[in-house]
Amino acid sequence: MTTVPDITLNNGVRIPQLGFGVWQVDDAEVVEPVRVALETGYRSIDTAAAYGNERGVGEAIRASGLERSEVFVTSKLWNSDQGYDTTMRAFDATMERLGLDVLDLYLIHWPLPERGTYVETWKALERLYVDGRVRAIGVSNFTVDNLRRIMDEGGIVPAVNQIELHPNLVQTELRDFHARNGIATEAWSPLGQGHLLDDPVIGRIAEAHGHTPAQVILRWHLQLGNIAIPKSVTPERIRANFNVFGFELSEAEMGEISALDAGRRFGPDPVTFNGV
Template sequence: MTSVPNVTLNNGSAMPQLGFGVFQVPDDETTAAVAAALEAGYRSIDTAAAYGNERGVGRAVADSGVPREELFLTTKLWNDDHGHDRAVAAFDASLDKLGLDHVDLYLIHWPLPARDLYVETYRALEEILAGGRTRAIGVSNFQVPHLRRLIDETGIVPAVNQIELHPGLQQKELRAFHAEHGIATEAWSPLAQGAVLEDEAVVRIAEAHGVTPAQAVLRWHLQLGNIVIPKSVTPARIRQNLDVFGFELSDAEMDAVAGLDRGLRTGPDPDTFN
């Protein structure tokens, strides 16, 4: 079983650097996928209210026999539930679906700047954290201005910002802000939904190490210090995505991947998505 290194978050919590994502996995398929991931050695599972599969995750966790203290479970607050009271109620609903008394990380899924409720919403997350029902709180898809305002108005630095990040969209300015303020960078869509796997540089690096292009890209993320949450429902690929600790990219190979940045978004723009 692969041993995944931890990233220490800014509140002292330890989060596995490589986890398992379940975005776009139907609830009735989620239990088997998460069970396969846990059997392979994953201990971090990332879901969200919007994914509609929190119950499937909860079933897999309950059936796995893995002690709860060995797991790191993340879920996220959906856009319909911004605002203090709605956020608290939504968190309660997520816990109920997961069948848990706490999660390890709770995130605001999108900032929705036009609605201007993310600061108020974050204060609700602070209360949830203070009550011990999550070990850490953070955000997802927040840009630098959103983060700066959140920190200025609440005084609480998010532990994590989960953002779209892959060789085609490297978010250097945002990652620099994270580093300056002690925010862990977590990459969703780390493989750009497969869009970067045929890039010549990626293929060449993979061949040099005898690995797949996906493994080469995941290794690039890890060496940058990113937390990554690749998704698959295929047991062989689930295991393959975890097998990225037996090789290392050279500085020249890291530079080659850095040259692939072209502002390629596979998801919405956080500044305009509402």
């Protein structure tokens, strides 16, 4: 079985560079895709309170027969729970649903700049980390300005920033900031929610390598140094998305894919999104 390479986070914790996302998969349906993913070789599962499937994810991990230490589990705090005390209660609820004693990575899901509560929320995550209840803490959808503020006002640099990132949204400035400050870049919607699979540039490169467009895009992420968490509920695609370690893109091919950057988002803009 292929072993996924790890990324070492800024506190020494190691996270698999290729993980499995479960966004938009409800609790009743999530057990089987997670089972297939773990059977295929994925060892990182990314969920969130907002996904409504933490209980099913925990069930699938327990049923897999794997040791707890073999599976890296990420969850995220939802917007309505921001604030110090509410974060602590929300974390307890997440852990009850997952059925875990310690979480591997806990993220603030969105910065919600108009609410202005992400710094006190971050301080709650710092407490959870210091208390040993989570092995690493980070954020999701944070901008450079958001990151600077928690780095200035908090005591711990985020281990991860999970952001929308794909060939139409390469996020060069943000990735450079991450690299300078020891923050790992994790890509959600790494395939652009399927919009990039028919791109002719990617199609031509995929044909040259005898791989699918999705595999080429995931390979691009890995060679950039991103952590990628593709999501699928189809067993064949779950397995195909894992088959990205037997080939390598050339520097020219990497450049061609990165040149597809159009600043195009398929999800909300974190500067303006304040949804609860």
